[in-house]
Amino acid sequence: MNNDGSVKYTARHIPAPPFKFRGWQELNRIRTGLYDMRLIGAYPDGIGFGNISIRINKNEFLISGTATGAKRVLSLQDYCLVTSIDIAANTVDSRGPVQASSESMTHGAIYESCRDIRCVIHIHSRLIFDGMIRDRCPSTPQDVLYGTPEMAYAVIRCAQGGQEGVIVLSGHDEGVLSYSANPGRSFNFIKELYNKYIL
Numbered sequence: 001m002n003n004d005g006s007v008k009y010t011a012r013h014i015p016a017p018p019f020k021f022r023g024w025q026e027l028n029r030i031r032t033g034l035y036d037m038r039l040i041g042a043y044p045d046g047i048g049f050g051n052i053s054i055r056i057n058k059n060e061f062l063i064s065g066t067a068t069g070a071k072r073v074l075s076l077q078d079y080c081l082v083t084s085i086d087i088a089a090n091t092v093d094s095r096g097p098v099q100a101s102s103e104s105m106t107h108g109a110i111y112e113s114c115r116d117i118r119c120v121i122h123i124h125s126r127l128i129f130d131g132m133i134r135d136r137c138p139s140t141p142q143d144v145l146y147g148t149p150e151m152a153y154a155v156i157r158c159a160q161g162g163q164e165g166v167i168v169l170s171g172h173d174e175g176v177l178s179y180s181a182n183p184g185r186s187f188n189f190i191k192e193l194y195n196k197y198i199l
Helices: 024-036 104-113 126-134 149-159 183-197
Strands: 010-015 051-057 060-064 079-086 091-096 119-124 165-169 175-180
Touching: 024 051, 024 060, 024 119, 024 183, 051 104, 060 104, 079 104, 091 104, 104 119, 104 149, 104 175, 119 126, 119 183, 126 165, 126 175, 126 183, 149 165, 165 183, 175 183
Parallel strands: 010 091
Antiparallel strands: 051 060, 051 119, 060 079, 079 091, 119 175, 165 175
16 A cells, blocks of 8 residues: 555455345454544545455455445445456456445455464554564564565465464555454454554
8 A cells, every 4th residue: 555545456356235244244343443443544635544344255355445434334336346366467356336445355365374264353553562672572574564464474474384374564554464264353463553552
């Protein structure tokens, strides 16, 4: 993602009706909870931050769309189905009523490298970010910029061998990832970080 919040990868998007699946309400409730905790939202300049996704099948996943950070409650119209990613070519294919989030490549990298992971959450928090750096939590290199294939590969290296966890994105200021086999556990990891570094 550039400083203005724009997408760095090549987005190949097909406008389509919303993708419906049974678990989206739970995902959306968690996303609203993250918004209320101010871990997903928008900066004063209007640039949104943070998102949430869930694996649908194989490497397809539903993700909150671009420019939705300022909304407290989303609808299915605010989600996009990512149908494939190609890290080496730096491309993301998607379809839905809204384009995929600028953070889709990193979500897809985790789904491709960890077959048991079903939910990825990306938040922004100065206190959590600084605390995780200080405590030497799993981290991508500081010189690897967000929104690049190098960041996707760095996230894969951090996630390899683990079924779930958290990663601090050192080269993406305030960025933190949580990933697990279900949305509830991914959310619990974030709540643990929130309780440790903010409360």
